[in-house]
Amino acid sequence: MAANARVNEIGLSRNDYKGGVSTLCQGCGHNSIANQIIAVAYEMSLDPHQVIKLSGIGCSSKSPAYFLNRSHGFNGLHGRMPALATGATTVNRSLIAIGVSGDGDTGSIGLGQFKHMVRRNVPIVYIVENNGVYGLTKGQFSATADYGQELKYAGVNELPPIDICLEALAADASFVARSFAGDSKQVRELLKAAIAHRGTAVLDIISPCVTFNNHEDSTKSYAYGKAKEEPLHDITFIPFYEPIEIEDQEPGQVRAVKLYDGSHLMLKALDPTKHDPTDRMAAFRLLEEAREQQLFITGLIYVDENRATLPEISRLVDTPLVHLPPEKLRPPREVLDEINRRLTCCN
């Protein structure tokens, strides 16, 4: 039986959740994430018409074109997707918003908007496809780049990285998780939890850039000693890579993932029996410790299901505002007459 023939609860096949053909580099972690979104949307039987896809600008922000073709999408401005999402989800509270951003998009230009969106608890699954570089503009450091990391064209990064999860937490996020693009299973699980979450669900997914983040020297990795070949060509040649995929990770275990250039990324899967994700202080501690140990904690770091979302705070009617009929929007003639009466001279 072909996978395509199968349908989910609402009668859609996996194909109905597909997007356009990706124009990202072969092997780019962003593509894996798009695939997991497709898988999860299919498995959860999301109605694609009720989904909106939002993004900023960057390779990562192109992703929404590569999943859920039947959903409306808005590829906005660099770093400004949070504002678009805030407006759209407020006026139509029945929509499921999936936002895809990059680390430059969210951590550099978009940091302010990101934090204010989190603070407002806008109902959105907000994915940061985090590669520590600006992919689309060819390899500058983003604000999440490792301290001391070296890139061919950008030189050495001498600034401390911004931690998307810590930032979300500090801004009172109601859902904070981290994963790795190559860990499909965990990405899917966290995506499902995020979609089920009412408010802002921040998902920081490490998604290495095969083309520009080919660092030989990274605080995330142990030294990679290969003597460098004389370059035979310049940056305009980009080799093809297979996407990285890791096996299921044991909770609590630290795993080193080998990246395209031989460098390593240190991941540590959260042990849910040891970490209580409703404990904010514990979440801070977790992130701070991981930072000191220079590894990445993956899993659900913090969740608060009780925080009111923006539409709730705004005390909106249940009907999405955009579906209100004209008579609910324009007060009747008598109201204006009464206003005129009250205002005009000389009562």
Place this chain on the structure above:
Amino acid sequence: MAANARVNEIGLSRNDYKGGVSTLCQGCGHNSIANQIIAVAYEMSLDPHQVIKLSGIGCSSKSPAYFLNRSHGFNGLHGRMPALATGATTVNRSLIAIGVSGDGDTGSIGLGQFKHMVRRNVPIVYIVENNGVYGLTKGQFSATADYGQELKYAGVNELPPIDICLEALAADASFVARSFAGDSKQVRELLKAAIAHRGTAVLDIISPCVTFNNHEDSTKSYAYGKAKEEPLHDITFIPFYEPIEIEDQEPGQVRAVKLYDGSHLMLKALDPTKHDPTDRMAAFRLLEEAREQQLFITGLIYVDENRATLPEISRLVDTPLVHLPPEKLRPPREVLDEINRRLTCCN
């Protein structure tokens, strides 16, 4: 002996550190802070010509006009002082930069720039005169407003406050302190430490707005039960207040400060014997606990004297860039000749 007659180590009187006449409201906490800056600059014998005063837009951001008239000042754009400071201090590394911002300026519109400045460890004393409202635009909530607080025109604030100190810490600040405008002594002490600090020194100073933050209901305070008078006049009347001034606070003690409207602010002075300000994790814990207890920790929360500053990272020559002579700036003719030779056809 008149205070004016006294001079400091560099032969300047206190008067030489004064600014213009304040146009802020009588009793505004911002004025007290300006006065402490004058006092500290005088006491530390700062050379006013080596000081630059920078600010954004707001009542708070007007402050630099009210101290150190002999220093250059730049009253910039709303929320964008960090960028101005970054440029100015990089090209003239001998300057002492004192920045004054507001909670709207830093916490709302300026959050992104603020955090990136902190991350770069730009050498500046960055003061946030924090009153939880937009003073200059007449009393809207800023991002640091208490959750649940009620203002006459803005209604009830349903969003969690942004904690300037926590934000600074998350962005790898090298100096984080909090104080209260009415605690002159502590403000002065922290100002001195901040000025002595090499990198970004973030000073979050609670500075109540006598005019608009006259909240009757605040998570910072115990309920204020006074039955409200029928307003005899509208918002255009602003009563005069005496500035609030508190006595020296015992370390570790919690103190309730009565504000203009009778509401209370809960302050807790840090006990330096109990808190190690070089321990980042401890600083996170401190802030998180204070948050849970709805009080404000005052004192030096975190300091790291070792983090490299932006001019250091940039490996600048010791001479301020703006003082380099032309011959250090424009390469000689021979260099261009050589470039031309290398480039031109057909070597």
Place this chain on the structure above:
Amino acid sequence: MSTIQDLPLEDVLAEKPAVVNDFQIMIATVNGSGSQTANTVLLRAMFRMGIPVSGKNIFPSNIQGLPTWYTIRLSKNGYTARLEDYHVLVAMNQQTAADDIANLAPGGACYYPEEWNLKHERDDIVYYPMPVKALTDASDVPANLSSYIANMVYVGVLATMLNIELSYIEGALDYHFNGKAKPVQMNMKVVQAAYDWAQDHLAKRDPYAVEPMNATEGRLLMDGNSAAALGAVFGGVTFAAWYPITPSTSLIDALREDLAKYRIDPETGKATFAVIQAEDEIGAIGMVVGAGWAGARAMTATSGPGISLMTEFAGLAYYAEVPAVIWDVQRMGPSTGLPTRTSQGDVLTCYLLGHGDTRHVVLLPGTINEIFEYGWRAFDLAERLQTLVFVLSDLDLGMNLWMSDPFEYPDAPMDRGKVLTAEDIERAGRFARYEDVDGDGIGYRTLPGIDHPLGAYFARGTGHNARAVYSERPDDWVENMARLRRKWETARTLVPKPVVDQVSGAEIGLIAFGSTDPCVVEARDQLSARGVMTSYLRLRALPLEDTTRRFIESHERVYVVENNTDGQMASILHMEYPDLAPRIHSIAYSDGLPLSPRWLTAAVLEQEGR
């Protein structure tokens, strides 16, 4: 209490008969002193007497303690422009008193607190000391509240001296305090005491007086920002995002109040709208664009600095074709400029906002009525044209009180523009977002949530083809821009037409827009008294439409009058009508104050070489 001084004023007064309902009062105070209530009560009292009035508040960009001036003009002829002269001065600010008095028109009246012991240096004006402190102290208002009502002293004194019946004052207070008896009473007590005191102690020695008329019956007095808010409510606004900035803040304040009044769902008690205070103007416009894309009637209000920050999003909305409404209540620029002074300095900025080849629809209301109308109509235009609509007001229009005819209920149902339903798509079997099906340059859009497999599209600011698919193809780009050009031509036919007063035989035409209308109206009368006949066209929108071309063609010289430095509207006319440009001349001035008719008359006469 003071005694009445004797001044050798006879020479001045002898020539001057009583001046009734035709002069200007200037009230000089410091801000934060609460004079706003007193001033608007005075204004409204005279309005209720049937006298055409206008009031202008000239205030500083701080909260307390700096000079503030309020002018009240009475004009039996109905003129409402700013006069440079003032004839009655209420000097309550000692700091500026010398200047304030020096500029009082000869023969004028100067009221001041007797506590000052002012030296009466001018002998061509009348001085009236007022026992402000004594009267407030004497009032039975609790001591801690007495300073709240100090300004009522001058209200009472002026009532006596100008001849205003106290019932009008009381009515105005009642209006001001929304019928709440207690504050009305407390204030009235002071007014009455001052009134009585003046009756007893002051002899009228100046010619300025008021008399009831019948020229305001059925009219209302409102500030533009409140009218805009009300208009938006009747436009069915569902979403507003904003960031506080003078002088636009009160627009959103009013909107929030009105929405809470008129747009709470009666069944559930819940809101049929959302108003979000953004973290800055980039956030505000971003939210509005997101909401507009999702199908809401979305708006924001801001001023120059906010407009600057909205530049990038304005370009996105233009090119992705998202409807939304942006109110720019203009203040002085460049930069933060003078936050509390008026200007028409953002015309070019808004018209062209965004990098690349961008051009926006701009509405230019000139009266309170129009502000209300554009408050709702802007949404119809935005949704019909699927684009941003800027509405340019300014501090003068927005924050000052103006007379207006009552508001007219929208003359047509809301125009939600070309939005396809699932059924529409099912019928057509296809959907291409940016296809020019009707030849008017406007495509059909769908809203997120539409229940049809073909219903979705992908909005973006990057190049796209008619099916909203990313495209870098040169022909796609050119076709898209050509369609946007057609849409622009469609916009010409939909925006409000100019108001024209074509005077046969007039060689010269005046073109203006927005808040300068009262100035032009009055200057035209002054000019015609000097034998210069003028036609007048008041622009009400960009893009221009043919009326304006014809108006220019039919006059040898046209002067474009505007309250900015660079003559921005003149520049737009030059670039849009290069063939007519030589006859289009700029008369522009900007010093933070509304334009005065005297200045305009002189400027026209000078340019005309007369």
Place this chain on the structure above:
Amino acid sequence: MSTIQDLPLEDVLAEKPAVVNDFQIMIATVNGSGSQTANTVLLRAMFRMGIPVSGKNIFPSNIQGLPTWYTIRLSKNGYTARLEDYHVLVAMNQQTAADDIANLAPGGACYYPEEWNLKHERDDIVYYPMPVKALTDASDVPANLSSYIANMVYVGVLATMLNIELSYIEGALDYHFNGKAKPVQMNMKVVQAAYDWAQDHLAKRDPYAVEPMNATEGRLLMDGNSAAALGAVFGGVTFAAWYPITPSTSLIDALREDLAKYRIDPETGKATFAVIQAEDEIGAIGMVVGAGWAGARAMTATSGPGISLMTEFAGLAYYAEVPAVIWDVQRMGPSTGLPTRTSQGDVLTCYLLGHGDTRHVVLLPGTINEIFEYGWRAFDLAERLQTLVFVLSDLDLGMNLWMSDPFEYPDAPMDRGKVLTAEDIERAGRFARYEDVDGDGIGYRTLPGIDHPLGAYFARGTGHNARAVYSERPDDWVENMARLRRKWETARTLVPKPVVDQVSGAEIGLIAFGSTDPCVVEARDQLSARGVMTSYLRLRALPLEDTTRRFIESHERVYVVENNTDGQMASILHMEYPDLAPRIHSIAYSDGLPLSPRWLTAAVLEQEGR
């Protein structure tokens, strides 16, 4: 390996004699395939043969896998504009091959990988299959590196077929790899193998060939962004802040490289400059304005979206009068538009950037030399005028390789403008920042750190008087704006004058600027061949100066040629010269590609009714 097919081409070729040094090559690849090295090596090889060349890269806005085209034009007459036709096609992208081949000029040559087994559908072109895979596989380059050098196959084949001596290729490779022997050798091996293969297997059946000339001696080949960076270094730049954006990124990349080479202090090994990657463009311009205020020669480089974000700071710098240089390497807008396509669409935006009455100095380099020159001169202007100077380049100028004369060393010492020292102030006994001492509208400034009690001032974007003190006074505002107007008049006299080729008897004039120069130059020749004589004025800066007025006055019709949709420069001319506006016509077009002379010639003929 492939055998040579026989095609009935005789009819085409019979008419066509050899076409030497006068045709265009199109190389169609996918991006990320590394063809850039092959293409520029080919270009440079022919340049080194003495043939005038120009190369244009038309690439997508992604990193890997999408169509990319590179055109190399050879023109014995020295023309460097984009041709619409191409005559030699190297088809390396199967995805676009059908279109690429369809558009090849009749009689043209099509090279393609033989692995495709391409059907030869056109009988009016010559097909040359190339054994790309076989030759790379056969090379002794390690297998894992072989795809790096696949593109060298077409370099070798073309060398044979066009008649390029391999020594030129080797020289170009040597230049490309900065003299590093190993990559040169490895690449050359493949080139040689392909060359040999073609010698043996391909018979020349098309007319296109190259021959050494002597037209490039002493000239250089460079992209504008590199020239701008070098210019800035010689301008003594000390501070650059930026945020990455195509197509300006390579300007800062080059700047960082050059600074590291030429501006490390030899004594200390430390930097005499700082380059900071900001978090966004608001940050970038803010840093630059802060640095400029503090006395540095500060610059940023960006493109349209960045310009939009800089709007508010641009207004501040204008009004607080802070010197700094902003490079706008223009790409297609509105909005994110086409990030990798060229346009001149930011002219109006930059000229007017900021709300309120704001207006900026804009430099408009048209050649690589000028870019270098303005790279340093912009600082002199900015500091002299104490204002922002925008330099408008574009993707075509900035990222493509152009021939140029060698760079000229600055003809004067750096002009740091009016900066007072402590001694100056001591002597004068006073200091007023915004006083117009010299009548040129430019005040004297001091820098932070000045050691004098009177030396400090307070910069701000709000209203201020001549002493830099906050002021809301109408007269202070008016005086300040009047002074800025005088400064603007001073700017007219300081900015580069237009370059004029006035042809006596020409009825019509062409006005252009920037990257369209090659197009205009060639079109003028075409027009004159059609009997239409034209004069030509190339603008090099705004504000306009009198040369341009006189040029327009001396022609009955003037056409403003520009690579945007709205005719933005024409609009500026209309608004600046309303009296001349009727004779100023717009010829504007923008589809992402550089303008072609054929298009311009046709457009002028059409407007001229010929």
